[in-house]
Amino acid sequence: MKIANIFIAVLCTLLCGQLLAQSTIKGTVKDNEGNALEQVNVLLIPGNRQVLTDKKGEYTFSGLAMGRYAVHFSVVGFRETSKSIRLEDGETRMVSVDMMHAIEELQHVEVVGRRESGYKNSTTFVATKTASSLRDVPQSVSYVTKEVIEDQLAFKTSDAIKNISGVNQYSYNNSDFVLRGFRASSVMVNGLRVSTRGWSQNLLPYVERLEVIKGPASALFANTDPGGTINTVTKKPLDENRKAISFVTGSFNTYRFTTDFTGPVNESKTLLYRLNVAYQNAQSFRVLQEGEAMVIAPSISFIPDDKTRINFDLVYQLNKGRLDRGQPIFGATAGTDLYSTPISFAVGRRNDYQNELNLFSTISVQRKITRNISFNASYMKSMYDEDLLEHRTSNRYGVDADGKEIPTLMGMQTIRRLRKNYLDNISSWFTAEFNTGIVSHKLVVGYDHINEVFPVGNSTYNAGGFLTADGRGTISTYRPAEREKYLIVNNMPVPNVPYFNLANPDYSISEISRYINVSAAETPTKYFVNGIYVQEQLRAGKWQMLLGLRQEYYVNVLDYTKANQRNIKQKALIPRIGVVYTPLEPVSLYGTYTEGYQPQSAVTIANPDIYGGPFDPLISNMVEAGVKMGLLHGRLAVNVAAYRIRQNNILRNANAADRPDLMEQIGQQQSTGVEVEMYGKILPNLSLTTNYAYNVTRVTKSDDKTEIGNILPNAPKSQGGVWAKYLFAGKMLKGLGIGAGANFATTRVTDSDILQLPGYVVANAALYYTVDKFKVSMNLNNALNKTYWVGGFDFNRLFPGAPRHWMASLAYTF
Template identity: 30%
Template sequence: MGVRLQGFVLLAASLALVPVAAQAETGLSLGNMAPPSGQAADLAQAVRQITGVRVEPDGEGLRLVLEADGALGEPTTSVVGNALVAEIPNAVLALPGGDNFEQFSPTEGIALVSLANEPGNRVRVSITGNDGPPAVNVSAGTAGLVLGIAPGLGLASGDDNAIRIGVTGEGDEGYAPRNATSATRTDTPLRDVPRTIQVIPEQVLEDQAITRVGDAVRNVSGVVQDGGFGSTTDQLNIRGFFTSGIFIDGFRGDGSGFAETANVERIEVLRGPASVLFGNTEPGGIINLVTKQPLDEPFYGLELQAGSYGFIRPTIDLTGPITSDRTILYRFNGAYERANGFRAFDQTINRYFAAPSLAFSLGDATTLNLDFTYRNDERPFDRGFLAIGRGIVDTPLSRIFGEPDDVSRVEEYGAGYRLEHEFSDSWEVRNQFRMLSTDSFDYRAEPVRLNEATGILTRNFRSNDDIGEVYSLQTDVLGNFSTGSVEHDLLIGLDLRRQTSGGTQRRLPGGLTPSLDIFNPVYNVVERPPLSALTNEVRNNSDRTNALGLFVQDQIQILDNLIVVAGGRFDVVSQYSRNNRTGTDSGQDVTAFTPTVGVVYQPIEPVSIYANYARSFQPNFGTSVDGNFLPPERGTQYEVGVQAAIRDRLIASLALYSITKTNLATTDPVNPDFSIPIAAQRSGGMDLNVAGEILPGWNVIASYGYIDSAYTEEYFGLPPGSRVQNVPRHTASLWSTYEIQSGNLQGLGFGAGVFYTGDRAGDFEDTFDLPSFVRTDAAVFYRRNNWRAAINVQNLFDVRYFKANNFGRVAIEPGAPLTVVGSLSIDF
């Protein structure tokens, strides 16, 4: 649930009320509509062409979309009779049908929408109501303006509230957002980025009733689940490589528990090496969650989801100004979740989440944002199913192979700030800090070994108890300048990170945990031992990582249709680990230089052709016979691709890539207790993605991914050419919704989708197969005014499928059977 551009719904509830008379005399300047300062000078000079006008139904009002060849300047408004008039400076109409536009009676209460050129490179937009001037909400976009229109209340009543004008920031781009930050650390149009980025916007999360990041990335080619640590955390694979952790607003998480989506505005998936901006990462890519920020107009949203297996999840989203001059803003996102789950555990899911944030305007050029998060999650620790032969044991999906009260708990606190200051229209500095503190615990009957002949499963009571802290500091200097006719967007950055962790794993001595007959299970044969009885301590460690990164990136506009993005990063990573059981220490200092370069060529306005070269690195924990750590693992990618705007709101991309990861540690054939860095993994393939609006009300997001991933050298006994665990050769998805735009059924919508994952190697040694599957989802929803009701059916045909394997043959995560989720949301 989030802010949607719905004209009267949003405006009547939250926007400032301006007396009609005052506006008629002086005109109303939308001060908040000022573009970013770096663009102000350009907008004052450049004359933008408005190349398209769309009038679309939107609730009880209209949506007027002005398509332009760049950002339009700040409009001024005035009232003339029953018409609200907006004049856009430095713009001209350049429509295929002429230099004016008229549409009579587009909806009830609106008599006319017209646009015409005015002297002095101005465009006049006139919206005439039947009974009075309309209510209009103006939103800025990177290539035009969006106006939400609702019939006015009429001047005859003497109501001062006939006109409500406000700014919501970004226009609602539906399924096809145009900008992303993950690839360049700047808000850059996707068409200007020489990388493959897929954005999953808030509307997709809402339409699919998504609450987990792992479910959201089913819409992205080449991204699959890779593990899951007993169905307790997000572990994903991108382009054939395990991706370690999820980033939140560009900051690295610690990988404990499921990331929360209640305060997520969109999810950005950057594919390929990302070390130049994010430090030590795997070469497949990263996932970055972009969170919701305080708004200067009040908005209040409530949503309740309820469904199968005792699932219930209320969420809240509140934002607006605290002070009358709007220099202090707030936002609060909260969620509670409870569920029994489809597995036969006595332990239930209980989850609490809160995310308050504040934004301060410290003068015209300085802003400060403070944010806090709290997450408390308790759920079953569930290793899932077991392999038998080359397949998976055929038992009821609800049957568990641990104990009914196996549990995982995660408690996390987070706090941070973002300080931005503009020195001029061209230069600014950004300083950000983020702290995460996590305490995690689990206690379970761990499956150890299955006797496939008898069906007897050996188990062991085990418990992990860990704490971790991550402190991250980022400082960026951003500048735009020209060298002759060449324009530069320069980014210089410094990153500091300190990450500490420590904890224990304790086990019950062998032979004391009762085994389980998987075909005739009996649970609670003995009372769960107290933690003090787990006397076999196999891990007691304290770890520390200090990292320093310096980088430079330049986005160079050589020609209007030729962009080069080049960057380099130097990292120093110091790692220390103490084995508290033995009293021994180990550590290493790693340095790495990571370059990247990409080129974008735009032969015509809607098409971008790009190529890139990028590298990544990860410290290597293998040691050689001389006791030294091995050199870092290095990833290298070569990629070419094309992005195209099929229509204004329908975007497609195609990429071909080749990634090689080298310096993988493997057993030293001469000294088997040590390692040598000769192993390598390669991954080549294709990503195809389509997202956007086919016709008014008809949205689609689709993908196809091909991954050819294998080890190219012997890797801990695996022969060259061996498959990589959990990596399918093919993935595909298609999700589409249609919402009726007019008539008695206006607001009624339907959605359907299919998600395909090919067969995969089940474990590292490839001793069994994870079978391919097709999952089908469906939805029906009804949107009216400021509320929305929906029913989502997930796994419509009740297909039995398995998402991923944690490790070995005893930890295969099952997918949920047919699940129904109902939701009701209301915005004020």
């Protein structure tokens, strides 16, 4: 018995010794911005034990014997990495890594969702038609990520675009922005063209990020604006389950609800989904501008193997409200007081309405044919549908019988309109990657087709002008020398639609059948584009070069749907060249030259007897140089760019007495400027996005010498902004965060030579609190209650910014 007890005691001692000698490997996996990475596969060799990191990016291997081990980390979208260690008895070894984003894994960025989180984005697909590091693109590409959009509670494009250098609003209208001094309307979704006929701003709940390709982008995307092109990148499915819902309320009786669900449909993760749904019902600081908006955006990715990826996107966007034409003020003379009417002031009637539907669907296919050759194809169908009734200004003031303007009476017209238009995009290209000696090549050869139709059946029912003497007809304009033709009452010509009294506004219901209306079919139109392009990206050591050439064929169908319809053809050969030099790993120097192209209208170039000509298309070109840096171990991106853009072949009326429609091709406009942008994290808990732009856009050539030197409208010389978010790290303040920022712009001119908009600085702030899976935030915008204008046309159409207002949000992720 004693021997048995001694044996058991010795055995227990040995076992306890072994247990005490067992060792542990644990650690945290983050990206190069300091964000924890979930679902990273961690493999331990020998033993082939595997675990996945949790939501904090943490993992643990326990019960290990002493010896040598290799810890291998892998996850889609990041470079695989390994660490080798020697583990001692009873040791707990911390093995943590920062994983770098793998550009080569992001060739399918348009199919698989972005894993990066934060204010910094590392890659672009649209700027080169291949997944490229932003530092390797010899052109400025700016962006706003979904994290910035969420932190600022932005809901539409104009809420977020202020975070991009060199971009300013022209009006409230959809996509009506000024990019590097030039008014722009080129808009793309995932690199494909969508209709810009709509009025309401694009909604953001389905948006991964907004990108702005600075300068002409015609070498890849056909006819584009000289200042730049805005591209919306939609959220794509992820191969891990993520779900989020949020509710927002605040000033102007705002109610907003959003959801974002994504994940795999099956265990093999060959079928992924994402669903974004959002609804908002809100009033405005503007009179009669309440409305509601809804977006439903499902996305599905099918990945049957490692060579094939198929994606389907649908975006349904509905806006209901009224068309806001801006704020009118008293009088149209120099020195008129901008504050003569409040910024809430608008023109319209209670029964006005505007219903807009934007619908677009995309199918994209990516196939890896061989190890070095892949094929990409995308097709987008978009539709815009408008149902509108508005009482709006005729862009002039009321007059007495002598033709003298009355500064408090606004001339009016009514518009009842039903219209649709359709736009088809096909984009396809082959990519070949190969080496010749020390030079690596990425060759792209592609074809694009764009087709936009404004179909038969679009119609208007309009009233305007002045009543004839018998009160049964109308004349569009009033001529005092022919006053006998007009109905004159109280020494004033009687307008068909009553004047709007700025001093005593009347917003009551007004039945348009009381006026003399003219029903008219809108002219059907059609244009289509065929483009063939080739692009080569070369790399040799520290040097890279991008060479591109596009042959563009633009056809506008004159007298579309009529028996005598004919094609008006234009074409252009568009080059692009850029060089990147990387003297150090975190620094890239670049220079580029690129051209832009915009055709003249078919009506103008097809009727030389009326308009003159022939006329060349609008041609622009840009020279740009800059530096792109990744600082603080890649957490912070800093970009600096200097540029010069010229636009030639501008058309204007020749003012010929015998030919009132005669046009002449004159002049040149030039934009020069410098931009600075920073994105990312200064500290692991301090995120930052900031931008500054100095720009001068002038008329540099004109037959009218008085125009030379004029600044283009709504283009401030200086503008910029900053937004920072700080998350407290201590136990007492854990979960608490603050955000703060400001935007500014200097004085701008308008379309009127005698009207300027003052500069402004607008400050914003936010408070965040996160506990478990809940996040509560409070945002205060225009904290100092600054009165300012984001843009303007003339005295009758100015576009003020919102006064001080607040938003509160409750979000839940699961």
